[in-house]
Amino acid sequence: MGAEGGGPATAPKAANDRLHHCPAPAKLNLFLHVTGRRADGYHLLQTVFQMLDHGDVLHFDLRDDERIVRTTEVPGVPEQHDLVVRALLLLRAEYARRHGGLPPGVDIAIEKILPMGGGLGGGSSDAATALMALNHLWRAGLTQGELMALSLPLGADIPFFIFGQTAFAEGVGEALQAVEAPDCWYVVLEPGVAVPTAEIFCAEDLTRDAIPVRIADFSRHMKTRGGLTGFGRNDLQAVASRLFAPVAQAIEWLGAYGEARMTGSGACVFCAFSSEAQADAVLTKVPAKWKAWKAKSLQRHPLWAVMQTHQDVE
Numbered sequence: 674m675g676a677e678g679g680g681p682a683t684a685p686k687a688a689n690d691r692l693h694h695c696p697a698p699a700k701l702n703l704f705l706h707v708t709g710r711r712a713d714g715y716h717l718l719q720t721v722f723q724m725l726d727h728g729d730v731l732h733f734d735l736r737d738d739e740r741i742v743r744t745t746e747v748p749g750v751p752e753q754h755d756l757v758v759r760a761l762l763l764l765r766a767e768y769a770r771r772h773g774g775l776p777p778g779v780d781i782a783i784e785k786i787l788p789m790g791g792g793l794g795g796g797s798s799d800a801a802t803a804l805m806a807l808n809h810l811w812r813a814g815l816t817q818g819e820l821m822a823l824s825l826p827l828g829a830d831i832p833f834f835i836f837g838q839t840a841f842a843e844g845v846g847e848a849l850q851a852v853e854a855p856d857c858w859y860v861v862l863e864p865g866v867a868v869p870t871a872e873i874f875c876a877e878d879l880t881r882d883a884i885p886v887r888i889a890d891f892s893r894h895m896k897t898r899g900g901l902t903g904f905g906r907n908d909l910q911a912v913a914s915r916l917f918a919p920v921a922q923a924i925e926w927l928g929a930y931g932e933a934r935m936t937g938s939g940a941c942v943f944c945a946f947s948s949e950a951q952a953d954a955v956l957t958k959v960p961a962k963w964k965a966w967k968a969k970s971l972q973r974h975p976l977w978a979v980m981q982t983h984q985d986v987e
């Protein structure tokens with residue numbers, strides 16, 4: 674099951690050789706504007722990323738050899754394609770460049786909670802959690818900024834999770850600034866389809882000319898209105914709704930209770946509520962055909978302390 678061949682250990686297992694129950698939180702794109710397109714075809718975005726206290730959970734155990742091994746199945750994702758494994762191979766190469774020799778191998782167990790192709794950033798969050806955990810366990814010594822830069826080629830959302838706080842993002846999502854968004858509860862509907870990101874960005878009818886907003890516009894709106902309602906939109910939503918009817922149906926249903934939006938390139942749909950009781954009331958009414966859940970906004974990544982002070986979480 675290893676991602677690459679085994680070999681003799683070059684470094685002993687450290688006394689501190691495991692990190693269990695490491696959260697990989699979901700993200701929402703509170704709004705997502707497409708402001709242009711780069712020469713290489715990638716789209717320029719403006720978005721606010723918000724983490725939720727709901728997500729996958731990962732466990733890491735250092736091995737006596739050098740192998741990077743995923744010990745659990747992720748349906749449809751072979752081990753060598755898994756963003757977690759690919760991220761750790763990058764980190765290991767950087768470790769070898771800095772320290773000489775390879776770090777100990779690692780067994781990785783992933784409890785997959787988040788739907789794939791859901792716009793919740795599950796694969797990206799898993800990869801970010803793995804990078805933060807192994808930077809610590811391997812004593813690789815990368816700074817937060819270095820880890821963010823290392824991760825970007827694997828996916829535009831990964832640097833945000835390592836940044837670890839609510840962020841206003843530009844570029845392809847890599848130019849990040851911390852921003853305040855008031856705490857609230859979200860109801861999230863999973864329409865039961867996986868939306869391929871590339872298909873949405875390729876669509877002819879995608880609008881790519883949003884007028885840029887300023888971070889101050891978002892902050893002022895959140896302060897004066899106390900929430901997102903009335904600010905921005907998701908420019909990918911119309912295309913995803915046209916191509917995937919369940920997305921349109923979920924937006925229409927949830928829209929009866931507030932301003933319902935799609936996150937990322939879909940398929941999941943969310944609506945903000947100021948209290949848990951309001952979110953619970955909506956959840957009781959969700960038709961059985963959809964999976965639905967509530968989550969609270971997270972101000973900081975749960976591994977923030979590991980990144981800042983190198984304290985273990987267990």
Ligand SMILES: C[C@@](CO)(OP(=O)(O)O)[C@H](O)COP(=O)(O)OP(=O)(O)OC[C@H]1O[C@@H](n2ccc(N)nc2=O)[C@H](O)[C@@H]1O
Pocket residue numbers: 702714715716717718720791792793794797827828829830845846870871872874936937938939
């Ligand atoms: C849309 C967002 C919003 O947070 O999230 P998700 O819906 O995936 O969670 C991200 O920008 C997703 O970025 P990333 O994770 O790098 O996208 P990928 O799935 O690798 O991109 C698949 C394809 O979509 C197109 N693509 C992607 C991002 C972008 N800014 N412009 C693009 O044109 C490219 O053709 C790319 O090859």
Ligand SMILES: Nc1ncnc2c1ncn2[C@@H]1O[C@H](COP(=O)(O)OP(=O)(O)O)[C@@H](O)[C@H]1O
Pocket residue numbers: 747749750754755756757783787788789790791792793794795796797798799800870937939940
């Ligand atoms: N550990 C992982 N978990 C989920 N998806 C992964 C993982 N590694 C690679 N992928 C790939 O990334 C794609 C996007 O998954 P994900 O990040 O969960 O959704 P989204 O980009 O819509 O938020 C999946 O369809 C899958 O092929």
